[in-house]
């Protein structure tokens with residue numbers, strides 16, 4: 001029998017998992033330092049949530065969802081992103097009844113059916129942050145700062161932060177009209193996808209990566225020129241807070257988010273050397289999302305960061321993560337009776353907080369020492385019947401090979417000194 005894993009998913013073996021855990025620990029510490037708390041929502045949700053929360057016109061909903069029916073014929077979907085579920089949980093659990101803001105983060109697997117290619121998986125992982133119930137520009141700046149600081153903290157070089165304001169429904173209406181008037185006569189020069197976008201959502205034409213479309217839209221009207229006074233003021237405040245924290249950003253008037261509930265701040269973090277998938281993080285304000293999902297009007301701002309891309313960028317730049325764990329010790333027992341007593345000793349040392357391994361193959365002393373070497377043990381404690389009789393163990397320093405006896409009652413204290 002040789003069953004293989006399905007296309008588009010990965011195994012994370014222990015060595016790789018250690019890197020993921022390191023990054024996740026850094027994420028948790030950073031979120032905690034700003035008062036964000038972890039939320040865990042289900043891996044699947046009602047399909048309707050994503051149709052409304054992610055947008056029925058998006059590629060994600062049209063082409064990329066893993067949708068299935070349960071035994072009662074209800075349509076369910078493996079979550080393709082995290083924000084819609086966080087907003088749903090916020091409304092469903094009536095968190096709005098408590099004092100805002102609600103500062104939440106999540107880390108977990110997401111699912112999208114995309115053409116398998118380098119750096120794209122059907123199951124991938126995102127870290128996301130959402131601040132709900134606040135329209136304060138400081139919340140936008142805090143979110144951007146947090147995403148930026150994570151990259152810095154992990155030692156990524158050459159990151160760039162692109163920032164824009166996409167305005168509110170009021171100023172965007174004017175912009176839409178100007179953009180449509182500009183694009184309509186140029187429609188024949190656009191790709192087939194963009195001609196459809198022009199009808200449904202002209203903003204997304206600016207997003208197209210195809211050369212002819214980029215050339216056609218090069219002289220298109222720019223959104224920041226159409227901001228209303230309120231949006232203009234909000235954007236200026238966000239920028240001033242970013243300047244106050246020395247967070248370097250570049251203004252990018254092309255950075256748009258295609259859906260109606262996105263407003264004001266939009267940002268992206270780009271890592272060099274990841275090819276077409278160079279954005280590791282994207283986010284912004286989405287004040288209209290909660291109402292779209294049937295909840296009470298609630299402003300919100302957040303981002304999602306692709307962990308495969310983040311770890312890919314770390315590997316690309318040869319950033320070595322400090323992965324060393326606590327020291328390991330091996331208890332090598334010789335003989336059946338000694339083994340029974342060593343088991344008890346191991347349990348006591350583990351309870352005292354030490355990492356203690358025992359050979360699980362009933363091997364000779366020589367093999368147990370080899371085992372200790374392979375496991376990177378700092379010391380091996382040899383428990384022969386003779387030693388245990390005298391109430392000692394022989395402690396062998398695995399680097400030098402030196403050996404000395406330590407009385408059993410002193411072992412836990414001695415371990416603290418041995419480190």
Ligand SMILES: [Zn+2]
Nearest residue numbers: 168171228231
């Ligand atoms: Zn506005």
Ligand SMILES: [Zn+2]
Nearest residue numbers: 191194208213
């Ligand atoms: Zn196009």
